[in-house]
Amino acid sequence: MTESEARLGILLEKIVNWDSDQSMIWDRDHDETSEFFQVVSEVQQLVDKLTTSPVYNKLLCYADSTLQMAMDRLEEFVHLLRQYRQPLVPDHMSFRSMEEELSEDFSTSSFEEEAIQGKSHHESSRRSEDFLVDLIHPDVLCNLRCIAETMFSAKFDRECCQAYISVRKDALDECLSVLRIEEVLQLEWSSLNSMIKRWNRALKVFIRVYLSSESRPCDLIFGELSVSLRQSFFVEISKSSIMQFLNLGEAIAVGPLKPEKLFRILDMHEGLAALLTDIESLFPNESGSFIVNECNEILSRLGEYVRGTFSAVKNAILRNTSTTGFAGGGVHPLTKYAMNYIKALADYRVTMNALFDEQIPLSLA
Numbered sequence: 001m002t003e004s005e006a007r008l009g010i011l012l013e014k015i016v017n018w019d020s021d022q023s024m025i026w027d028r029d030h031d032e033t034s035e036f037f038q039v040v041s042e043v044q045q046l047v048d049k050l051t052t053s054p055v056y057n058k059l060l061c062y063a064d065s066t067l068q069m070a071m072d073r074l075e076e077f078v079h080l081l082r083q084y085r086q087p088l089v090p091d092h093m094s095f096r097s098m099e100e101e102l103s104e105d106f107s108t109s110s111f112e113e114e115a116i117q118g119k120s121h122h123e124s125s126r127r128s129e130d131f132l133v134d135l136i137h138p139d140v141l142c143n144l145r146c147i148a149e150t151m152f153s154a155k156f157d158r159e160c161c162q163a164y165i166s167v168r169k170d171a172l173d174e175c176l177s178v179l180r181i182e183e184v185l186q187l188e189w190s191s192l193n194s195m196i197k198r199w200n201r202a203l204k205v206f207i208r209v210y211l212s213s214e215s216r217p218c219d220l221i222f223g224e225l226s227v228s229l230r231q232s233f234f235v236e237i238s239k240s241s242i243m244q245f246l247n248l249g250e251a252i253a254v255g256p257l258k259p260e261k262l263f264r265i266l267d268m269h270e271g272l273a274a275l276l277t278d279i280e281s282l283f284p285n286e287s288g289s290f291i292v293n294e295c296n297e298i299l300s301r302l303g304e305y306v307r308g309t310f311s312a313v314k315n316a317i318l319r320n321t322s323t324t325g326f327a328g329g330g331v332h333p334l335t336k337y338a339m340n341y342i343k344a345l346a347d348y349r350v351t352m353n354a355l356f357d358e359q360i361p362l363s364l365a
Contacts, residue, residue: 005059008046012066014039037150040070044154071156077147081167084137088178088210133209135171136217145221152225161233164221168214168237175210176241195248196264200271203245207275211238211282228285235288242291246298253301259313259341262306266348269302273351303355310352313341 014035047063136144151160179202215234222230249268255261276295283291320334345352 002059008043008059008063008066011039011043011046012069015043015066015070037146040067040150040154043067043070047154067154071151071154071159077144077151077160078163078167080140080144080147081136081164084140085167085171086133086135086137087171088133088175131209132213132216134216135210135213141217141220144217145224148221148225157225161229165233165236168218169240172210172214172237172241175206176244179206192261192264196252196268199245199248200267203271204275206241206245207278207282212278214238215282228287231283231285232287235283235291238282239288239291243294246294249298249302253298253305255305257305257309257312259309259316262309262313263344263348265302265305265309266351269299269306269355270348270351272299272302306352306355310356 043063043066047067050059050063148160148164151157180198214237218230218234218237222233249272252265252268272295276292276299279295280292283289317334317338
């Protein structure tokens with residue numbers, strides 16, 4: 001028996017003994033935990049050594065199976081991720097109060113018999129999006145990093161990556177449930193006012209709280225292994241959820257042009273534009289460039305909708321000119337509508353000037 005074969009037998013016996021014990025590696029004392037990783041590291045070194053030698057094919061298979069047994073034991077990676085997952089706290093993250101916020105009604109009548117609602121001036125002073133949260137308990141991050149490093153060293157990086165992405169995707173689905181994004185997407189078009197307010201609030205919390213918080217454990221566990229790989233993890237975990245938000249923007253942007261919807265579309269444009277820098281910071285690399293590009297594309301389409309709707313308003317007013325005096329004197333309904341519309345539009349003059357390239361002066365403060 002060769003020295004390598006003898007040593008491999010000893011290492012296998014230790015791994016089998018650990019495998020037969022139902023307790024978690026991390027439940028044992030520090031010395032035992034350290035010894036386990038030392039054994040795994042030594043098995044990996046033997047595998048690397050035997051791989052370069054053409055005369056030890058049978059022993060190499062023996063070493064590979066021993067390493068596989070050790071990696072199976074490291075399924076605790078998934079267990080730790082799940083057991084120590086920390087969800088968003090509904091009391092802090094809920095935006096249900098948005099439905100109770102008031103919007104100023106700038107007209108009691110209009111030539112289309114719909115009230116004009118401009119920008120809300122009753123935003124809550126409570127800014128729940130201004131802090132980050134621990135989505136994985138800090139106490140286990142070091143353990144998770146240690147397992148990840150061991151699995152990567154043993155060339156089980158694919159299994160490690162798939163496990164992490166799967167667990168964190170489940171956590172992200174839970175986040176969307178807390179934010180009630182599915183309810184937003186299922187609202188009827190007649191509820192556009194509430195829909196877009198809730199969409200803006202949910203997107204802000206999702207980007208500035210959840211995704212910013214999600215990037216931290218990803219950095220701590222995988223950042224030293226590979227920055228580019230860490231970024232690809234983050235993109236894979238978050239892309240489908242971001243697209244759910246953007247799908248509503250896409251649906252709005254291709255909808256029919258209606259003057260009464262202009263202000264809500266402007267709210268959506270301003271909300272997404274305000275988060276663009278945050279999104280670019282979260283996805284700075286090529287792997288996430290398609291997300292940034294998609295956000296810019298939605299902004300462009302919403303801008304086209306605003307320009308088209310503004311022209312539709314102008315044409316609607318021109319088509320409704322009256323050649324007869326208003327009975328009983330007073331202000332003509334069309335005049336009242338136009339003035340209320342301009343008054344409401346003044347709140348968006350910065351965005352409107354940008355969208356129209358400052359060709360339309362809106363300095364109506």
